[in-house]
Amino acid sequence: MQATLKILITFIATLSIAAQAGNPLPRGLMLNLDFQRIEDGLIPNKTLYPLHVPIGDLDTATNNSDRVLLMIGHEQGLDIPHSSLLDPDGGGWVATVRVFAMSGGLVMSQGDDENGYAIYIKNGAIHAAIHTGYSTILLKERPENGITECLDKWVTIEVKITPDMAILILNRAHVAIAPLQAPFIGEDYRIRVGEHETLPAPLRRDKTATTTGFTGAISSLKVLRQ
Numbered sequence: 001m002q003a004t005l006k007i008l009i010t011f012i013a014t015l016s017i018a019a020q021a022g023n024p025l026p027r028g029l030m031l032n033l034d035f036q037r038i039e040d041g042l043i044p045n046k047t048l049y050p051l052h053v054p055i056g057d058l059d060t061a062t063n064n065s066d067r068v069l070l071m072i073g074h075e076q077g078l079d080i081p082h083s084s085l086l087d088p089d090g091g092g093w094v095a096t097v098r099v100f101a102m103s104g105g106l107v108m109s110q111g112d113d114e115n116g117y118a119i120y121i122k123n124g125a126i127h128a129a130i131h132t133g134y135s136t137i138l139l140k141e142r143p144e145n146g147i148t149e150c151l152d153k154w155v156t157i158e159v160k161i162t163p164d165m166a167i168l169i170l171n172r173a174h175v176a177i178a179p180l181q182a183p184f185i186g187e188d189y190r191i192r193v194g195e196h197e198t199l200p201a202p203l204r205r206d207k208t209a210t211t212t213g214f215t216g217a218i219s220s221l222k223v224l225r226q
Helices: 002-020
Strands: 028-032 042-044 052-054 059-062 068-072 077-080 093-103 105-111 116-122 125-132 135-140 154-161 165-170 173-179 190-194 215-225
Touching (some): 105 215, 125 154, 135 165
Antiparallel strands (some): 068 215, 093 215, 165 173
């Protein structure tokens, strides 16, 4: 057991040194919150990279399949502790969250004061705003193609970012795509779910945007570097 722990610590230290040296960060699943193994108020990360997320004042519930859900109430949210492994490097980046929303509002964001993305529910539809370089793009479904019902039912929301474009995927269906002015890259990008203290960078110029978070449940949250 001790030998395995030493190997793991050495591995994490090597990753940190590599990141500081400017070497490529690892590819694959960086974040996969394991709601089934919450212990002592901490949500473990079900990947090769240890990370524990404090649950704070959030509650959990169990569905009919004995699957543990994270409940997000009014004025509640979840902060993911920062790690350099969760910073985008300009390559492929995929954020996926499966939610049961009972009301609209901010679902999830990642970024700093200037750049990042935000996923939110507005007027019963799912939107994603992404700011890179000096421009913000908005991804949403076209009414003529139909709007995915996202309230009071489970929806899997995926934002896929490549070096030159961004795609919004709902329940595995590609519903919107737009080019990016600049790659999605940065340091000290923070991930927040639910209620926000301040508006995410991509929504700063939206006069209708608020910091209000959605209410409901989350069954999974993942971040993937491609």
